[in-house]
Amino acid sequence: MFLIDAHQDLAWNMLTFGRDYTRAAEETRRLEAGSATVQHNGDTLLGWLDYQRGQVGLIFATIYIGPKRRAMGDWDKLSYETLEEAHRFSVLQMETYHRLVEAHPQKFRLVGRRGELDALLGGWGPLDAAPPAGESVSASSLEGSGHPVGLVLLIENAEGIRSPEELSFWWDGGVRLIGPAWAGTRFCGGTREPGPLTPAGYDLLRGMAEHNFILDISHMDEQAVLQALDFYPAEIVATHANALALLPGIESNRFLSDRVIDGLLTRDGVIGVIPANDFLDPTWRSHRDKERIGLEAVAAHIDYICQRAGDARHAALGTDFDGGFSVQTTPREVDTIADMQKLASILSQMGYTSEDVAAIFHGNWLERLYRILPE
Numbered sequence: 001m002f003l004i005d006a007h008q009d010l011a012w013n014m015l016t017f018g019r020d021y022t023r024a025a026e027e028t029r030r031l032e033a034g035s036a037t038v039q040h041n042g043d044t045l046l047g048w049l050d051y052q053r054g055q056v057g058l059i060f061a062t063i064y065i066g067p068k069r070r071a072m073g074d075w076d077k078l079s080y081e082t083l084e085e086a087h088r089f090s091v092l093q094m095e096t097y098h099r100l101v102e103a104h105p106q107k108f109r110l111v112g113r114r115g116e117l118d119a120l121l122g123g124w125g126p127l128d129a130a131p132p133a134g135e136s137v138s139a140s141s142l143e144g145s146g147h148p149v150g151l152v153l154l155i156e157n158a159e160g161i162r163s164p165e166e167l168s169f170w171w172d173g174g175v176r177l178i179g180p181a182w183a184g185t186r187f188c189g190g191t192r193e194p195g196p197l198t199p200a201g202y203d204l205l206r207g208m209a210e211h212n213f214i215l216d217i218s219h220m221d222e223q224a225v226l227q228a229l230d231f232y233p234a235e236i237v238a239t240h241a242n243a244l245a246l247l248p249g250i251e252s253n254r255f256l257s258d259r260v261i262d263g264l265l266t267r268d269g270v271i272g273v274i275p276a277n278d279f280l281d282p283t284w285r286s287h288r289d290k291e292r293i294g295l296e297a298v299a300a301h302i303d304y305i306c307q308r309a310g311d312a313r314h315a316a317l318g319t320d321f322d323g324g325f326s327v328q329t330t331p332r333e334v335d336t337i338a339d340m341q342k343l344a345s346i347l348s349q350m351g352y353t354s355e356d357v358a359a360i361f362h363g364n365w366l367e368r369l370y371r372i373l374p375e
Ligand SMILES: [Zn+2]
Pocket: 156, 218, 219, 240, 320
């Protein structure tokens, strides 16, 4: 089953840790064994071979920056102090994707237009085909073949956008989704930093709507989300966020309240569920406890959204793999992104039809992309 993953911080990993996603995850792990990268960000879940094995054909690849006040350590070198720095680090990441697709056109491709999406999907054949048997997909068997993985660029934290006038520069560079916040920004409250949409935030949304950017509310504070749901006329999604109602005892504004979920459903939005243990189970604490959580917990979050919606047209996946989540902090069945295919049979056992599973794996994101992509 063709899989769209709505959230991977590839450029941040490439620039911060020198990760090379043209390699297999296994190879990256071997090269990083015992290094500071593993201490800071765990073992990778991503690599091109694993995308092939897991039929991961399209990724919303982020341009992610965080403010210095929330830096994770000295090594977190893309954290910014000034708006100029935020801009520079964001441009650097966009250019990183441009260089990646230029250097490896058989492996990665930017998708910013309908024709590009058509061409990408055409290359994969039937989107609901079963994945190839694991062992048959090796690096050597894919030499000169395999499918290019599409990248739709997503800004996570818009602080690097200096003014709404600059939005056409980002659109021309391939960005199609924008999340105004990560922590709080000058546009609105964000994770652990509550607050409403500011006048600058409204200006940003006005500019975004003119271009038809998809608004990603994942890290926005609830107050700002509710304002945006009323105000923003174009597509609204949460690329990577889980339901607060399934996380009893947690009060973080990083999770979606029922009010926000229902608001997104009213706006025909899509929510990408994050398969990370501490986002699935509030009692999960230890990196040594991978075995305790299974993919059925991911299915439960998907099911929660589908039950509220009354259909399977609004739930999807946004793994955020390698964005602070690693082999150590994901469900027991997950060794690499390829294992997300195992979710299909779990959903089927819960009564989801093959059409439902296809919608969750790719159809729901495709529908929104086709609505906004230019010819
Ligand atoms: Zn995030």
